[in-house]
Amino acid sequence: MPADDRAQPKQPIPSVWTRPRRGRREQPALSREQIVSTALELLDAEGVAALSMRKLGTRLNAGATSMYTHVANKDELVELVVDAVYGEVEVPAPGAPDDWRDATVRCAHSLRSTILRHPWMASVAGELGVTQLGPNVMRLSEGMLALFETAGLPAGEADLAVSTLTSYVMGITTAEAAWLTTLARHGQSEREWMESLWPAAEEAADGHPQLLVHYASLRHKDPRETREEKFDYGLRMVLDGLEARLTGAGGTD
């Protein structure tokens, strides 16, 4: 290492050699995909409140504002991550018409478990308006539309059915995810958390007989199983309702 750094006048200590030679363009060093997938990691690990551009930057060995050349906004970044997550959902394959119910159940369960794997999705679902134009969401929508179309719903009802199904699944799963998030925030198991919550719940239910009965029946059940039963029950109701449109008289009212 020759001492040719005397050309620079009065830099305190850092010579050219200690300087990290930024801007090297072996690879662009930062890519949209990398940013999105690291953001996903961060969200999964620490939740939506912990995702900050600075933290994301340091996790990528990058400056705080370096992401803005690849992503316009934090909001846009979140949109990208959300679509990436939707990519994990199993899209129903076009199959025989009499498969439709099984296929729908599989898709619904896949959607549920995907959200529960990324519970921060719940906090973010209510802020995404149109944004649902990402490729993975489109693929999923297309698959579900095709599913109900081939199942034999009356013309123009397929999209209504898709909306019904996804609304139900998102609604119940959002609540589950929020529940699991508060669990995690307090670092307790589902049982522990329910137990510590019990007195407050009973007091809140005071004067509400139906609720008290309901709570009592919940008391000694496995919370996770209860959640699954709930999900399956509602899913069955929705599918029963839809199935009646198939096999019934097919009237419009």
Next chain:
Amino acid sequence: MPADDRAQPKQPIPSVWTRPRRGRREQPALSREQIVSTALELLDAEGVAALSMRKLGTRLNAGATSMYTHVANKDELVELVVDAVYGEVEVPAPGAPDDWRDATVRCAHSLRSTILRHPWMASVAGELGVTQLGPNVMRLSEGMLALFETAGLPAGEADLAVSTLTSYVMGITTAEAAWLTTLARHGQSEREWMESLWPAAEEAADGHPQLLVHYASLRHKDPRETREEKFDYGLRMVLDGLEARLTGAGGTD
């Protein structure tokens, strides 16, 4: 005004007379109810991103941190506001068993329109875990439980039915509210926004035949009516599914 302020050594300008005599205790000047209702105003007017403790404080002619004596947290404050909003929902009155379907429809519509009147609820729904112990939420739950109980569902299914219904309603309404929120943020009408979004939507739907057909069918409909039809369709499906549990054989599987 006598010039007796020369007793105070070197205070710049403010004399005793200009000082605002804070701490007067005519009324406590700030109450939890007042804070909650002003927060609600602010949320309705400017959305969830615009609710800050400082802004809320100035709107109450109070200091930024004065709310913390009445409310532990911003999160707790939001919980209170959310429960207040649930208080606007029409609770089904206990009536004749054959009224159940009408009563449920009314309650579902009331829930929907309440959320759409306060669209920020969507952004916040995914973050509230257990918090659903507020008096108004309890009252609503109790009412719906009683409704399904008297309707004649098999024992232990009432709460499953409540969960199914509310999940569906919250799911679809959350999506609607998010859509309306992005509308408002861009200051456009539903039609305008759809129009300006059209090219992107068609491009995104490229290669997805079902979606393209669906979009085309949407093109010349009134968006608001479309949303209402969607809601009613799904609601009908859910209720059909539930009704079958009533009139059917009543088997457990």
Next chain:
DNA sequence: GCCTGACTCCGAACACTGTACGGACTTCCG
């Protein structure tokens, strides 16, 4: 009268946030 808590309000401060901007640097194209 006076003292003692309890309560309510608030200014200042801390640690953080998203992001606009300008500059430094590299690479590519002519």
Next chain:
DNA sequence: CGGAAGTCCGTACAGTGTTCGGAGTCAGGC
């Protein structure tokens, strides 16, 4: 050898939620 384009980032700004210490005011007890 120019530019031009693209990438990275330090700094700065305007805000955020919340803690803390203090100041003021009240009710009750003596």
